[in-house]
Amino acid sequence: MTERTYQTDAIAVHWDSSRCIHTGICLRTLPAVFDLATRPWVTVDGADADTIAAAIDKCPSGALRYDRLDGQPGEQPSDPATVVPMANGPLLVRGDVAVRLRHGDEVTHEYRMALCRCGHSQNQPFCDLSHRGAGFKDTDPQIRSGRLQAESPDDLGTAEAP
Numbered sequence: 001m002t003e004r005t006y007q008t009d010a011i012a013v014h015w016d017s018s019r020c021i022h023t024g025i026c027l028r029t030l031p032a033v034f035d036l037a038t039r040p041w042v043t044v045d046g047a048d049a050d051t052i053a054a055a056i057d058k059c060p061s062g063a064l065r066y067d068r069l070d071g072q073p074g075e076q077p078s079d080p081a082t083v084v085p086m087a088n089g090p091l092l093v094r095g096d097v098a099v100r101l102r103h104g105d106e107v108t109h110e111y112r113m114a115l116c117r118c119g120h121s122q123n124q125p126f127c128d129l130s131h132r133g134a135g136f137k138d139t140d141p142q143i144r145s146g147r148l149q150a151e152s153p154d155d156l157g158t159a160e161a162p
């Protein structure tokens with residue numbers, strides 16, 4: 001697991017590798033900042049803070065987060081909250097959502113999460129991509145076809161890990 005923070009005077013970008021599900025949305029949305037060919041892979045001064053924040057808001061897993069250091073408002077949660085199955089993968093959760101254990105202890109409280117639904121993640125309750133090795137497949141044709149996905153199918157491609 002790798003956790004990194006990249007920061008300017010205006011924004012701090014946080015990346016948690018254990019949460020990344022490699023959709024590649026950040027890479028396609030803002031290649032001037034998120035580029036696997038550079039080291040570090042985040043060039044935080046490659047765009048203004050508003051543009052970076054808008055790109056990170058699209059990250060479905062919460063692997064990318066940010067804090068505004070320029071006094072501008074931070075991320076706003078989706079309202080209403082949504083829970084959408086990604087074909088053959090996790091549940092994509094958006095909104096002001098707390099995940100609690102059965103007896104009420106809070107595991108996390110976040111705005112974006114990819115929750116494991118295959119049962120094989122070693123980082124429960126989050127997806128760690130173990131569904132791929134486990135051969136997890138949806139049987140529901142609507143989910144398999146992607147028609148229930150919140151993002152367009154193009155947005156849910158794959159990319160190599162940084």
Ligand code: FES
Nearest residue numbers: 116118127130131
């Ligand atoms: S759904 Fe991804 S590890 Fe279970």
